[in-house]
Amino acid sequence: MKIGVVAYQGSFEEHALSVKRVFDKIGKGEVIPVKRAKDLDVDGIIIPGGESTTIGQVALRLGLLDPLKEKISQGIPVLGTCAGAIMLSKEVTDAKVGKKSQPLIGVMDASVIRNYYGRQRESFEATVDLEEIEGGKERFVFIRAPAISKVWGKARALATLNDVIVMAQEDQILTTTFHPELSGTTSIHEYFLRMVKR
Template identity: 45%
Template sequence: MRIGVLALQGDYMDHVEITRKALQTKKVSGGVVLVKDKDSLKSIDAIIIPGGESTVIGRLLERTGMLEELGSIIAGGLPALGTCAGAILMAKKVRDKVAGEVKQPIMGVMSIGVLRNAFGRQRESFEMELEVGGYGRIRAAFIRAPAIVELWGDARELSWFEHPEIGRVAALAVEGSMIASAFHPEITGETLLHEILIDMVKR
């Protein structure tokens, strides 16, 4: 099994490490490849879009001519995991809490709406325990994170919590073979989401 990690910008090396750990836990033989151009898209069984700055990753995807191609192969069924910036790039609707409407290149493949910088600035960034429906509790780091505020169609939430200022928000959503998380499992060392991704490839 070859799992690709988009490596244009962001914490892709943390994802490489955690994906290797997840492959070991699942006892699946396979490897992790860094994806920086169109050619490497052809030989992968799943793609991880890391945390980082969604505006930057989006623009670099556009400049390298990968934005549409990656979007269409994910829509065509390539299992995909997007964390934080990755979730923003996969969402069909994106807004920013301070700047409102934003014009940034996105793939727009998942039926979710995200609110960028929903929890505030870096000083309000936080760690907390989350209940993931059917899987148990994991430790999650929200770093200048977005919130998943809208889900429609086949998208469903796997984890949610009540925020004192913005109310009930989803932290984790799935739709078909796509997973979007508002938080960073790779920063707290949790392999659960990567294991779910591996299971999706096996199916």
């Protein structure tokens, strides 16, 4: 199994380490950085947190955005965390400036509000119930976190925090508004790799 992590900025190294920890449990696998379309020969893709506008602009400039969208539309499993969730959603607004124009992959029937909880200083940790993916209650980090304000079509909420969606899935697309790679647990990555193995 080969997992690609979009590696422009953000916590891509932490995602790679989390995936490697899961591979240590379930068997062999490889994690590679994805920066260009030629790097998309993988079984699953992770789009990490960071600054979604920057990730989108760099992906567009380096010719990754459209091939990535095509690959996801063809069914490759993808995990988008924080900025990755923003990139994958069809609708994006910003809590402060409203409608936001930015390059998106836009494949998931979800609406996301950027910076929902505030800016950097309003970052926090919270316990999220992962019952929908057969997990327990775990603590996760929310850094300038977005919120998933609604899902429709085939998309469904998998976890909420104070009645706000923080994790959702549509077919092979999984998104979280928190940072599972910074939590010290691999439950989200384990769930994602099970999606990849199907």
